[in-house]
Amino acid sequence: xxxxxxxxxxxxxxxxVVTGGTRGVGLAVTRKLVACGAEVVAGYRDDEIAAKRLxxxxxxRVSVVAADLTTPAGLARLxxxxxxxxxxIDVFVHAAxxxxxxxxxxxDPAGVEADVRLALAPLxxxxxxxxxxxxxxxxxxxxxxxxxxxxxxxxxxGIAKAAAESLVRYLAVELAGRGxxxxxxxxxxxxxxxxxxxxxxxxxxxxxxxxxxxxxxxxVANAVALLCTAEAGWIHGQVITVDGGLSLxx
Numbered sequence: 001x002x003x004x005x006x007x008x009x010x011x012x013x014x015x016x017v018v019t020g021g022t023r024g025v026g027l028a029v030t031r032k033l034v035a036c037g038a039e040v041v042a043g044y045r046d047d048e049i050a051a052k053r054l055x056x057x058x059x060x061r062v063s064v065v066a067a068d069l070t071t072p073a074g075l076a077r078l079x080x081x082x083x084x085x086x087x088x089i090d091v092f093v094h095a096a097x098x099x100x101x102x103x104x105x106x107x108d109p110a111g112v113e114a115d116v117r118l119a120l121a122p123l124x125x126x127x128x129x130x131x132x133x134x135x136x137x138x139x140x141x142x143x144x145x146x147x148x149x150x151x152x153x154x155x156x157x158g159i160a161k162a163a164a165e166s167l168v169r170y171l172a173v174e175l176a177g178r179g180x181x182x183x184x185x186x187x188x189x190x191x192x193x194x195x196x197x198x199x200x201x202x203x204x205x206x207x208x209x210x211x212x213x214x215x216x217x218x219x220v221a222n223a224v225a226l227l228c229t230a231e232a233g234w235i236h237g238q239v240i241t242v243d244g245g246l247s248l249x250x
Contacts, residue, residue, distance in 0.1 A: 009225050012037035015086040016228070017078060017129075019043045019069055019122055020096030022050040025142055025190070028217035029093050029224050030054065034061050036225050041082040041089075043067050043096065069096055070117045075125040079132060089132045091228050094122050095142040097160070101153040112156045119160035123167050126175070135179035138228050141168050142220065143186040143239065145247055161186075165239050172237030181236050185223050188243040191216045211244030219244075 016033050020026035021042025027050075030040045040062045044051045051064040065081040068074035082089050098118050100111030122129075129139065146154045147161035165184050172182040189205050191214035196202050206214045223242045226232055241247055 009036045011228055014038040014090045016091035017041045017082050017089050018093045022054050025217045025220050026095035028221040029095055032221035032225050043078045069122050075122050079128055083132055091138045092129050093140045100156045102156055104155040107155055115156045115160040119164040126171055137180040139182040140224055140227055141184040143184045145186055145188050169237045176236045183227055184239045186239050186241050187215050187220050188246045208249050209244045209246040215243050
């Protein structure tokens with residue numbers, strides 16, 4: 001939420017690609033970047049209704065592209081669409097993700113593999129991404145505290161996010177010399193309004209959060225926008241926690 005009298009960040013002229021950009025956190029990121037003046041290419045898997053709704057709402061400011069990002073061909077399709085429309089990209093936000101709930105003991109290898117593949121595949125395409133990215137570009141991963149904390153039945157996504165955060169650090173080292181900053185934003189359980197799963201647990205976590213409520217997708221999107229600014233250009237290889245202080249409780 002904007003504070004009274006506070007201006008939006010100015011990202012005019014910025015071109016961003018957002019994976020998973022039509023739903024959840026990805027949708028919040030798309031909306032925030034557009035509100036700041038950016039143009040967005042939003043990737044999605046198969047939710048045609050959400051994609052068309054977004055494109056209708058924003059017109060020329062947002063284009064949507066169906067792409068299976070677990071394959072190199074899917075990433076190539078998304079980047080090709082961005083290149084045709086804008087000739088370059090300034091920001092790549094990887095917000096797409098899957099969750100196959102399971103315990104660690106008796107974990108389903110296929111589910112783990114699926115979560116890891118989607119978490120890593122787009123970032124492993126950094127060569128293709130950075131070919132379109134000038135100096136001053138940004139690559140941002142949306143992660144979760146499940147990469148570091150053992151949450152119930154979250155082992156598959158936790159492994160995937162932990163691997164992706166590690167890749168962020170390696171990419172940051174290799175791309176910093178080109179002026180491209182690579183970082184991750186980590187969050188805890190999100191407030192999704194009426195769609196928030198396990199409402200009793202959500203209430204307990206909200207009560208434990210020092211800031212007094214659960215994190216929202218908009219909170220995460222605000223942090224993404226901050227990392228896109230020129231002033232954030234000296235931040236490299238960091239996992240920035242956006243959770244209202246919940247992780248400080250241990």
